[in-house]
Amino acid sequence: MSINTTQNTKYIFVTGGVTSSLGKGIIAASLAKLLQARGFSVTIQKLDPYINIDPGTLNPYEHGECYVTEDGAETDLDLGHYERFLNVPTSQANNVTTGRIYQSVIEKERKGEFLGKTVQVIPHITDEIKNRIKLLGKTGDYQFVITEIGGTVGDIESLPYIEAVRQLKWELGEDCTVIHLTLLPYLATSGELKTKPTQHSVKLLLEYGVQPDILVCRSEREISSEIRRKIALFCNVSPDAVIEGLDASTIYEVPLLLEKEKLDEVVLKKLNISNLGEVKLDKWKHFLNKLENPSKEVTIGLVGKYVELKESYKSIAEAFIHAGAINDCKVKLEWIHSDGLTEENITETFKNLKGVLVAPGFGNRGIEGKITAIKYARENNIPFFGICLGMQCAVIEFARHVLNLKDAHSREMDPNTSAPVIDLLEDQKNISHMGGTMRLGSYPCKITEGTLAYRIYGQVNINERHRHRYEFNNDYSQLYKDAGMVLSGFNPDANLAEIVEIPTHPFFIGVQFHPEYKSTVENPHPLFVNFVKACLGTEKV
Ligand code: GLN
Numbered sequence: 001m002s003i004n005t006t007q008n009t010k011y012i013f014v015t016g017g018v019t020s021s022l023g024k025g026i027i028a029a030s031l032a033k034l035l036q037a038r039g040f041s042v043t044i045q046k047l048d049p050y051i052n053i054d055p056g057t058l059n060p061y062e063h064g065e066c067y068v069t070e071d072g073a074e075t076d077l078d079l080g081h082y083e084r085f086l087n088v089p090t091s092q093a094n095n096v097t098t099g100r101i102y103q104s105v106i107e108k109e110r111k112g113e114f115l116g117k118t119v120q121v122i123p124h125i126t127d128e129i130k131n132r133i134k135l136l137g138k139t140g141d142y143q144f145v146i147t148e149i150g151g152t153v154g155d156i157e158s159l160p161y162i163e164a165v166r167q168l169k170w171e172l173g174e175d176c177t178v179i180h181l182t183l184l185p186y187l188a189t190s191g192e193l194k195t196k197p198t199q200h201s202v203k204l205l206l207e208y209g210v211q212p213d214i215l216v217c218r219s220e221r222e223i224s225s226e227i228r229r230k231i232a233l234f235c236n237v238s239p240d241a242v243i244e245g246l247d248a249s250t251i252y253e254v255p256l257l258l259e260k261e262k263l264d265e266v267v268l269k270k271l272n273i274s275n276l277g278e279v280k281l282d283k284w285k286h287f288l289n290k291l292e293n294p295s296k297e298v299t300i301g302l303v304g305k306y307v308e309l310k311e312s313y314k315s316i317a318e319a320f321i322h323a324g325a326i327n328d329c330k331v332k333l334e335w336i337h338s339d340g341l342t343e344e345n346i347t348e349t350f351k352n353l354k355g356v357l358v359a360p361g362f363g364n365r366g367i368e369g370k371i372t373a374i375k376y377a378r379e380n381n382i383p384f385f386g387i388c389l390g391m392q393c394a395v396i397e398f399a400r401h402v403l404n405l406k407d408a409h410s411r412e413m414d415p416n417t418s419a420p421v422i423d424l425l426e427d428q429k430n431i432s433h434m435g436g437t438m439r440l441g442s443y444p445c446k447i448t449e450g451t452l453a454y455r456i457y458g459q460v461n462i463n464e465r466h467r468h469r470y471e472f473n474n475d476y477s478q479l480y481k482d483a484g485m486v487l488s489g490f491n492p493d494a495n496l497a498e499i500v501e502i503p504t505h506p507f508f509i510g511v512q513f514h515p516e517y518k519s520t521v522e523n524p525h526p527l528f529v530n531f532v533k534a535c536l537g538t539e540k541v
Contacts, residue, residue: 009137010271011176012146013165015212017153017201018183022218023254025078027181027245028148029085030255033284034264035144036086037255038277043142044082045094045133046075048150049157053099056438064311068467068517069094072441078148080315080517081251084322087522096132098157104128121160129164153180154204166209177270180205180212181245184219184227193221195231202235211236213270216263218245241266250321252288252521255281287325287521294330298535299352303373303390304359305366307335313359316387319519323528331532338366338373346376355383355507355535358390360467360514364413371397383507383534385527388468391510392422395472395480395500402483403476412470423473425494439466443491445498445513451488452509453499455541456530462489464498464513472497472512507534507541 012031016024025046032042052058055066056074067080073092082090105128109119136145149165151158169176182198198217205212215237217223223244232239243261248254258264259279268276300320306312317333324331336349338358350356356377358370370390374397377384386394392410399408399421410422424437442463447453449460474495477487489499489511502508511527519525530541 008175010144011172013178014148015153016181018197020152022181022183024148024181025081026251026254027216028146029081030258031263032146033085033255034259037279037281040143042144043136044146045136046078046148047161048076048097050097051099052097060306060312061309065314068465070442077314084318084520087520093135101128125160126164130168153201162208174272177213179214179216181216184217186221193219193227198231199234214241214266216243216245220247290325295328297330298354299332299334300355300535301334301336301353302357303336303338303370305338305361307337315516319516319525319528322519322524323532326524326529327532338369341369341372343372346372358386358393360388367413375401381506385531386510388514391512394510395421398485403479410470421473421476422470425471437469439468445489446492447489452501453488456526465517466513
């Protein structure tokens with residue numbers, strides 16, 4: 001550790017201006033990576049200004065994938081970036097929404113905790129926000145807490161959060177710094193980067209009482225020292241605190257770009273830390289080097305129902321990037337819409353694919369297309385990897401076409417099926433509250449030795465994260481075993497089947513859990529690594 005642990009926790013806020021989608025999450029994760037690389041302990045938190053309690057019930061079209069933490073929180077997908085960059089698990093405390101803030105304030109009000117006072121945005125809502133921010137610091141586990149404020153400065157929804165930052169800046173003094181992320185648009189007609197939107201967004205922040213200490217300016221062109229000086233002058237920051245945020249070819253390059261810009265040094269200086277430590281990013285650079293110089297390429301089909309919006313399968317796409325790099329291989333994902341997939345067009349659609357992943361999901365749309373994809377992969381010896389609903393579809397497909405249970409289905413899709421091979425557990429049947437019946441978060445799984453799963457993991461006891469309601473129906477296990485589908489992993493407490501595979505196939509595996517949530521730059525997930533290996537076809541897995 002570079003600073004002694006008795007030193008106060010330092011709080012870094014990241015706000016965004018000018019427009020959304022500037023990549024606050026990646027900037028926050030990259031800064032965290034740089035501080036971690038200097039030997040500091042860091043965590044990152046995301047505050048989301050929407051009123052939903054969590055993104056669990058949000059349509060992926062709205063906010064992309066719902067990420068799941070070890071402790072079973074359904075969170076914003078930025079937490080996935082935090083984990084992939086830092087290789088440190090996050091938790092419920094790392095993602096807070098306005099819905100959750102109001103819920104706890106209202107619960108306190110009902111319990112009479114405000115002693116008859118009028119409950120107001122200031123101080124009650126802002127106090128709750130501040131408590132949630134400081135909660136991570138109080139664990140004593142982190143020297144730095146980076147808090148990303150969702151939305152763009154000026155949004156009505158984010159006002160209480162900006163107000164909480166203003167108050168904390170005042171309370172914490174030099175233990176706190178604010179980074180504001182803006183955009184410098186390039187005008188081709190005049191050949192210039194324009195600073196006015198940045199000036200305006202800083203003015204807006206100042207109206208709310210927050211002076212940013214550091215500006216990260218997203219730009220497609222290099223920012224000259226003259227422009228840096230101009231921005232510094234208008235926005236009351238020092239020129240070295242105007243950081244260039246150039247477009248990168250991969251998000252994994254951003255920490256290195258920001259290191260060149262000395263973002264981490266400027267932050268440490270603002271927080272009065274003199275013992276900077278030394279940036280150790282060897283492993284990261286090794287990964288990046290492999291990522292950028294692949295010696296081969298493989299095309300894999302990702303069959304899902306949200307393929308227009310790639311954010312919906314963010315963690316899967318990133319897990320393939322990690323797995324590709326370690327295999328010296330560029331994984332080209334072909335996004336295939338399950339809705340339109342039929343026996344008639346499958347041969348044509350799959351003709352260039354070396355492997356098929358069937359994605360997780362909820363509801364009936366696109367199910368038959370997923371089943372068709374799995375049948376084709378199974379019958380044509382194409383490497384197959386099913387995740388959650390993808391595994392359930394593999395179970396249904398096997399029932400229909402191998403066990404000859406023509407009507408087989410998941411009770412989720414067909415409540416009246418005569419062969420519910422995927423079903424609710426008895427004790428789940430009468431619960432309807434959203435989220436209430438889900439198996440969420442990390443659960444243990446015991447792998448049978450001698451199986452493909454065992455060769456992949458190299459161990460018997462694993463833990464993986466779940467997010468689903470339905471389960472493999474054990475009433476059918478003997479039929480599956482007799483017909484050649486092996487159940488190779490079980491939850492040791494409830495005897496639930498977690499992994500299925502077909503040993504006579506070159507690579508056919510379905511998992512009830514979500515391995516993609518645990519794949520990081522430092523620890524690419526073995527299921528993805530071995531699936532890519534199988535798709536390359538050069539080595540037997
Ligand atoms: N819809 C399925 C279930 O609830 C699978 C969920 C998923 O793929 N995440 O069990």
